[in-house]
Amino acid sequence: MATNISDLKPAPAPQSRPVIGMIPEMTKDMLGMFMDLTKQHGGIVQFKLLNKTYMLVTKPEYVKHILQSNHHSYIRGRSVETGRVLLGNGLPLSDGDFWLQQRRILQPAFHRQKLSTISETIIKAIQTQLDSWDKYKNHQPFDMEDEMTQLTLSIIIKTMFSAKITDEQVQALGNAFRIASAFMLWKSQQFVQLPLWFPLPKHIQYNKAVKILNDIVYPLIENGRKNPQDDLLGMLINAKDAETGLGMSDAQMRDEIVTIFFAGHETSAMALTWAFYLISKNKHVESKIVGEVDQVLNRRTPTLDDLSKLTYTTQVINEVLRLYPPAYLFAREAVTDQELDGYLIPAGTLIFITPYVTHHDSNYWHDPETFDPERFTPENISRRNKDIYYPFGAGPHICIGNHLAMMEMQLTLAMSYQRFQPDLATDSAIGLKPEATLRPKGGMMMKL
Known part of the structure; x- marks a missing residue:
């Protein structure tokens, strides 16, 4: 050497x-x-x-x-x-001592046992989304990418803020986040970086979206400190560095929440979109999933304890993440x-x-x-x-939300294949669209 x-x-x-x-x-x-x-x-x-x-x-x-x-x-x-x-300074963007402190603070909130407290919220969100699929039973094509993005965004907002957030705020957060996320991708592709105060239409739209995000998130943090709940926000508020006893400031809490929105919904949405794609193209795999779900769940709603028994479904998710890793x-x-x-x-x-x-x-x-x-x-x-x-990275910086993502994907596939067997709406090849995550080019049109 x-x-x-x-x-x-x-x-x-x-x-x-x-x-x-x-x-x-x-x-x-x-x-x-x-x-x-x-x-x-x-x-x-x-x-x-x-x-x-x-x-x-x-x-x-x-x-x-x-x-x-x-x-x-x-x-x-x-x-x-x-x-x-x-x-801002969300965990995936940090290095050194600051990253280590934040990781120590956040890690307990994403432990499997802690996540069990939000599993019912996830299950209810999935049920609501699947109920809305009844309108597609006449074989009307729909975009699975859109459906999974709506689902995972709903999950991350409702598990973060529990009952403290209104439906209007959920919609406003979702719209603002989509605008801000698209702007971040656009900005990364610009060779000339103009300051955000420069009155470009995209800058104006982005600044308005960030104001909406902050105007909703900061009051929710304040309310969460006064009235803590058994949700992700409550876990983050209660989290302390085991060595120093310090928690997070409101500004750092805001950065972590917005980071969790980004990392916690788009990656899971794309993984699930590719899962439905691959399963629909491999009917023997679909049959094994349906058989396993029927045997393990016997037509009832799954619980967290069921997930360890869905071994084949978990193998399918792991193989999806091999072929189409969102990150x-x-x-x-x-x-x-x-x-x-x-x-x-x-x-x-x-x-x-x-x-x-x-x-x-x-x-x-x-x-x-x-x-x-x-x-x-x-x-x-x-x-x-x-x-x-x-697929989740490696080493000390491995994705802190990997257990949450796997739980979300296991529950979504199990509950979906209890009720539906989506098929591709077209035989055309689906290309790759590598943006912030690995997306399907042109969406993922499917039918029931």
């Missing part, structure tokens, strides 16, 4: 155009470009965009080194600056010059890590494009390197 920076070799690199580098490929098909770079150059590769050098890392051992073994040397850094426009891309910045298996990673380099590419790599997965929930039987899991699968 090399010991001096001067002894290290540069990562492999493709030929690219002067100045613009690989911007045309990145703009046309980012994930396709990442797949091609990995096939041609291996699990670490550098490439240029506007004369700046970036790295792509997909080899599981390298990913583990960055996210886990040597995570202190790789921070989120400038990769999350656009996100701060909306999310398909994240980034780290090297704090100082770093060595990775003899390669030099210069200080300040932005490194892209993409579960999507690792999950589709035939070096680690047999027949990786095939949807096969049997990959996630306990026996098959035990036979492979666990580092090849990381």
Whole structure:
């Protein structure tokens, strides 16, 4: 292993155009470009965009080194600056001592036992959404992406604020958040970053949306401190750093709440959308889900205790997350010059890590494009390197809401297939639309 920076070799690199580098490929098909770079150059590769050098890392051992073994040397850094426009100092955007304190405060609220207190709220929200599907029983096509987005947004708002929030506030929060989230994506794609006070129409619309968010969230925090409830807000208010005894300020509480809105509904919505897509295309899988749900639930509403018995349904979810990880891309910045298996990673380099590419790599997965929930039987899991699968990230910064997301997806699929068996409304291929999460291009039209 090399010991001096001067002894290290540069990562492999493709030929690219002067100045613009690989911007045309990145703009046309980012994930396709990442797949091609990995096939041609291996699990670490550098490439240029506007004369700046970036790295792509997909080899599981390298990913583990960055996210886990040597995570202190790789921070989120400038990769999350656009996100701060909306999310402030939310946990997924933080580093160092501040991140550690926030993680210690928040972690107990997302423990499985704590989440049991909000499971009934989740179940009621799912029932309400499924009841609304009766209007589609005449085979009227509907967009499953929209349905799952509405469901998961309703779940996260109602589990966060319990009975303290009105239906009008739920609708206002949902609309404001959609506007703010779309703006955040748009802003990340702009080469020229104008200040938010500059009177662009998008700036004006975004600023109004953020005012609505803040005007609803801050009073709810104040009320929650005076009258704590058994909801996520109550858990966050009661959460304290075990070492210092400190809780969160209102401003930090606001940032964490908005971050949970973003991370807690869009990722689950896209995972569920892709789940319905894959299940509808694999009728033998659908039959096994229906059989398992009938056997375990016997036509009754599920409870939290039932989830551990829905083993095949859970395998299906894990395989969906392999093929279509909603959090398909994240980034780290090297704090100082770093060595990775003899390669030099210069200080300040932005490194892209993409579960999507690792999950589709035939070096680690047999027949990786095939949807096969049997990959996630306990026996098959035990036979492979666990580092090849990381839909929720890895290491200390692994998604804090992974248990909540899994519970939400298990309950939604079980309750859906008790009543319906959605089919694709068209035989046309569904393309990928990688935005803040991995979306289907053109939505996901289905029918009952």
